[in-house]
Amino acid sequence: MTKMSSTLSSSAAPAAFLQQYPLLRAGILKLLAIKDSDIRILTLGQSRDAVDNGLHSGGAFSATIPLVALFYGGFLKLDIEDPTRRGQDIFTLSKGHAVAAMASIYAELGYFDQKLLRHSRSHESLLNGHPGPVLPGVHIATGPMGQGIGVAQGFAIAGRTSPRFDSYVMVGDGELQEGSCWETVMYAGQSHLDNLCVLVDRNNGQLDVHNRTLFPMPELDKVFRSYGWEAHSVDATQYDGVLTALEQFRFGPRNGKPTAIVCNTTKGYGAFSDFMNKHKVTTSESLIVQELALQEERRSARVAEFLEHLSELEGSADGELRATMLREAARSMHLDVERIAALPPVVGPVLTKRVPVRDKQIRYDATALPKLDPKKQYSAAEIVTGAMKVFARDSRVASIDSDLASTSGLEAGVAAVDQHRALNVGVAEANMMLIGEAFAALGCNTWTSTFCPFFNWQVLRRIAVGQQERLEAIAAPDGWLSEGHGLDLTFLATAANFETRTNGATHMGNDDITTFDAVGQLQIIDVSCPQQMLSIMTWIMAGNRGLVYVRVMRTGSAVLYGQQYEFEFGKGQVLLEGENDTVALISSGRGVHEALEAAKLSATAGVGVTVVDMPSIDDELLLKLYHSGKILLFAEQNNGYIWQNFLKVLYRNRATVSGSLERVLTVNTLTAEGKPQFIHSATYEELVEAFKLAPVHIAKTIMDAVAASKR
Incomplete structure (x- = not known):
């Protein structure tokens, strides 16, 4: 057995057993209940040690059952040693406020040491109030902005090509009030992304009001179905319904529809004190002591119930085989039946290592690039199309447009080589940028394009936060990322300056350059010449250029530079x-x-x-x-x-x-x-x-x- 398969095999055990031996379900559910207690205890411990004694308890606790079912139910194929290896499943926590629950699981699985759960949200901590790539095993920075679902959709698009994989994401019902979510839902449905599974933490609350959303929301499963999704509405105050829905996604026939599992629960579910039902709480030591004691009592009762069940199995006619399988399932959940009653639970060991270096340089035939006649005029789109027909022969080059492909030239160039890497999301700029981030996170040299004023500042800023955290993880002596794991993501901004002309004030690009200048990690380029544009593209294709905002002219212009010109960022x-x-x-x-x-x-x-x-x-x-x-x-x-x-x-x-x-x-x-x-x-x-x-x-x-x- 290879190292990779040994890393992946144990995580599949419970679901695999259930597929073959349905009678094991009762025992598996009891094991998940014990693991549920372990994760809640670790989550509460984070509040005790946090720099502000704070915890986003409402959403973290309501998310625990779906997260435990997903990670310990045997549905995910994970390579914890190298979380960046292509072909494994990817999980995205879109509702970033549930980071404490996710961090407990990641520490328990071995993505990082348990000590990282301490002193969270402090300046020196890798564990912030929201997850980001500075934390081992996390691919993007997220928060309560409805953007993680779009990136997860991008992962799913990439996962449809070899090596294939599934993309899972958890969103909150509060963030589904963001319009960007529905850009994703529409596109994923019509794109038949049946390797995308969305878990909706339907806890019926948000920041200002924890026991209801600020305005009535429809039956979400019906809404998802109306956009061409497979949808389930399950009781997420227990494991059976969540497990069944995940089984149908993971093992059922793929019918060209993405899956949404609406997990109905309440904020703070699983906590004892109703104080924990709020969006975020600052906990006193006395409350934590009380809550931990009750959680440990609950765990002890669940352990006793499981051991009694196991004993009954072992005494039945065919129970020995099932008992053996339950023991194996327990091991896959990081539970040793012989020591299952012990507290505190065993966490780790750490498996994640610094990941291999990524080669980001795009290979191409330089002699095949366009040759410009200095006596002629060229539009930026002409240059982009001609050059992309050469660059896109490297399968790591991808483009996403938003109904302005004729202006950018991207789609025509990339699609001439591989139309599956030349996407057009329609009038949905946020979704375009989110898909672009996903491809870039997977190591692609990715280009997105729309008019200068149409780029979404909120999305751009969050992408830049994730890029900064990636660079921090690369630079840290003990970081988990290596050289080449930054994002190579170009924002091709068309119709810059006076180029939009008669389209109207909303389309004019005279303020984008000063507005986006305030975004950290973003490199801005204003292109004056077709030859310069070609040189900028070759500069970007060298790899490891980061986030680049390239403003181009819409109509043709004269050639100012000779063929020997080489662009260098930061040089006039x-x-x-x-x-x-x-x-x-x-x-x-x-x-x-x-x-x-x-x-x-x-x-x-x-x-x-x-x-x-x-x-x-x-x-x-x-x-x-x-x-x-x-x-x-x-x-x-x-x-x-x-x-x-x-x-x-x-x-x-x-x-x-x-x-x-x-x-x-x-x-x-x-x-x-x-x-x-x-x-x-x-x-x-x-x-x-x-x-x-x-x-x-x-x-x-x-x-x-x-x-x-x-x-």
Whole structure:
């Protein structure tokens, strides 16, 4: 037996026995009840040791029965030594507030040491108030935002290809009030993801009101069925119904429908004191002592009941075989029948090791990439399609669009190689990003695309949190992740700056770049040239580039760079420079083309202008320009992204920076008072005219600045 199979075989025992020997069900249910007590005791212990003595008790306790049934009932194929190995099942805790229950199970199974359950939510702890990849065995960061179900759906899509696997996720009925959940439910149903199982913790409460949802919710099983799902409504105050529903999903015929198991219970179910029914509680030592004592009494009673059942089996005619099987089932649940009455229960040992390094470099034939004619114009979509036809020959490249594939060029390029890796989720940007995160978490070089303003900030921020935790786990001396386990996820943002043109204010991309600049771990690139776009794509395909937000032009543009150009993040490019230049003109995107024309106009008036393309922020070049003594003009078709970062650079280097900002000028889309604003429908020509960003206006600004400097 290989190491892998030995890791997986024991977890399948109870369900496998039940399939062959239904008479074992009573004994299996009694074992699950004992394991239920063990997990609740570990969960309560976390509250005692937490930095705030707090516990999200309501949701953690209501989730315990479904979680114990799933993890100890023998339904999951898990490789606990390497939780990132492809082919094993994946569990996602979408309702992140139940992290204490999940952490108890993960420690018990051996993902990490029991000591990590102590001092949770403190700054030095890996166990936060919500789960994230900093914690061994956890694939994404989640919370009460209705996003984990979308990522689990992405895992299920990946799990339909070899090596195949199932994706399980637990959501709360509270988070089902989030619209992103239903983007997922619709897509999963029509995509026939019958390897996706959603456990709904229907505890009929939420944060502000723990005994009801803030507005009446329909019968959820009927709602899921209406979207093409298989749905079960079960009593989750006991194990039998949950176990039966999981058996039907795991072992029943796959009919092209995802499965939803609505687990009906109440907040805090399984606790003794009604104090534990609330969303989150701060527990006193006296309450914890009381609760633990009662939980231990309950466990002792359950153990006695099981041992009596086992004794009766052993004394019956055919009971010896069933008794032996129950002992084996107990071992698969981390229960030794000979020591089953002992307290505290045995946890571990730790099995998870630092996972193998991932090779993230995409292999491709560089000679097959598009060759650009410097005399022609190309749209970003043309470049993306042509390049993806080459890059996507590596099966690790995937793309997801949201009804704007004709603008991005992604779907046409990837689908030309493998249409199963070129997804289009329709008008559902949150779901697009969640599927993208799933593919990236599995090691793919993943691209998602929509208009600049359409990316969901809430989803983007949570993805970035997970990326940061991944990098922390990689960097930690005792972390569980290795190099290559960060997310390679590109957000291809189309119609940047003035490119949307006549579509309306909601579609205009002048504020996204400054808004998303506040998102940690996100690298922003503003593309000015088709050749630059091609070079950026090859840079990303080298792997380990992280989260990249690439803003591209919608319509065709001239080629500014030669074939030898190589993009480097954090480096600007001087496109035009004369020895006697008195002005430096800095821009990005299509603004660079206008800047070059403005420089020509200025040259006819005898003023030399240095033109700088800054696709990403280059601290060193910005400082060099400031110290050059030239007049600096930031001309941007947005709310002043480069200029605002220039000010940050000056502040960070304030100890070595002298002089004033009198030489620094800006032309952008901020109001005259320097406030952000949105842009109305207009042609490109009208917009550059209205905001004084046409070459003639930029040249006039330069002339006026030069004249003023001579007074």
